[in-house]
Amino acid sequence: DAGVIQSPRHEVTEMGQEVTLRCKPISGHNSLFWYRQTMMRGLELLIYFNNNVPIDDSGMPEDRFSAKMPNASFSTLKIQPSEPRDSAVYFCASSFTEEQFFGPGTRLTVL
Amino acid sequence: SQKIEQNSEALNIQEGKTATLTCNYTNYSPAYLQWYRQDPGRGPVFLLLIRENEKEKRKERLKVTFDTTLKQSLFHITASQPADSATYLCALSSGSARQLTFGSGTQLTVLP
Numbered sequence: 001d002a003g004v005i006q007s008p009r010h011e012v013t014e015m016g017q018e019v020t021l022r023c024k025p026i027s028g029h030n031s032l033f034w035y036r037q038t039m040m041r042g043l044e045l046l047i048y049f050n051n052n053v054p055i056d057d058s059g060m061p062e063d064r065f066s067a068k069m070p071n072a073s074f075s076t077l078k079i080q081p082s083e084p085r086d087s088a089v090y091f092c093a094s095s096f097t098e099e100q101f102f103g104p105g106t107r108l109t110v111l
Numbered sequence: 112s113q114k115i116e117q118n119s120e121a122l123n124i125q126e127g128k129t130a131t132l133t134c135n136y137t138n139y140s141p142a143y144l145q146w147y148r149q150d151p152g153r154g155p156v157f158l159l160l161i162r163e164n165e166k167e168k169r170k171e172r173l174k175v176t177f178d179t180t181l182k183q184s185l186f187h188i189t190a191s192q193p194a195d196s197a198t199y200l201c202a203l204s205s206g207s208a209r210q211l212t213f214g215s216g217t218q219l220t221v222l223p
Contacts, residue, residue, distance in 0.1 A: 004154075031209050033210075042213060042214070042215040042216065043155070043200065043213040043216075044213075045210065045211070045212070048209075048210055050208075050209075056210060091154050091155075093154070095209055097209075098143060098145070098160055098204070098209055099145070099157045099160065100155075100157060100209075100211065101157070102154030102155050102156070103154055104152075104153060104154055105152075105153075105154050
């Protein structure tokens with residue numbers, strides 16, 4: 001198994017632009033998580049899907065952030081419009097039991 | 112408010128010694144606690160899970176304890192090696208099933 005796949009690995013964009021991050025979970029996993037990691041705030045849960053349904057999006061910073069999971073093998077996290085304070089590493093993780101498997105992350109820089 | 116504290120942002124130890132990392136929490140009643148390892152530029156990797164009714168869990172050179180009265184977990188790496196150098200994160204179950212809240216991590220350096 002290839003593990004959790006995230007794309008792109010690096011993204012540099014200008015303030016105000018739309019950013020879309022992509023995630024392919026491990027086949028057979030029914031839970032998917034989006035996290036954001038910064039030096040200041042550590043690893044924060046943004047949103048959690050179970051069986052493609054959003055269960056808890058209380059960690060989504062504001063309306064500029066949205067996430068979708070149209071099927072069991074794909075999820076997106078969109079930021080529109082992006083701001084410099086959104087610069088961070090964004091991780092996707094999937095699970096079938098309590099253990100979570102993380103992807104390599106997308107390093108986002110908003111100038 | 113809920114809080115997870117991992118003692119010492121950085122811990123340096125000599126190769127061969129036992130590293131002990133601490134995770135304290137307040138205002139949580141976690142059903143389980145997990146430890147993850149994170150290397151620079153990579154995502155966290157699961158190491159161990161311990162449930163609220165378990166006192167201790169072992170896996171090779173790793174040992175985790177969980178004291179729900181003290182609200183504390185200790186993570187031990189025995190016979191430490193330079194390859195054990197990484198950031199170690201504790202995570203508590205919270206909210207809906209399988210949701211985790213992570214501590215800020217402890218950066219461990221094992222000196223040869």
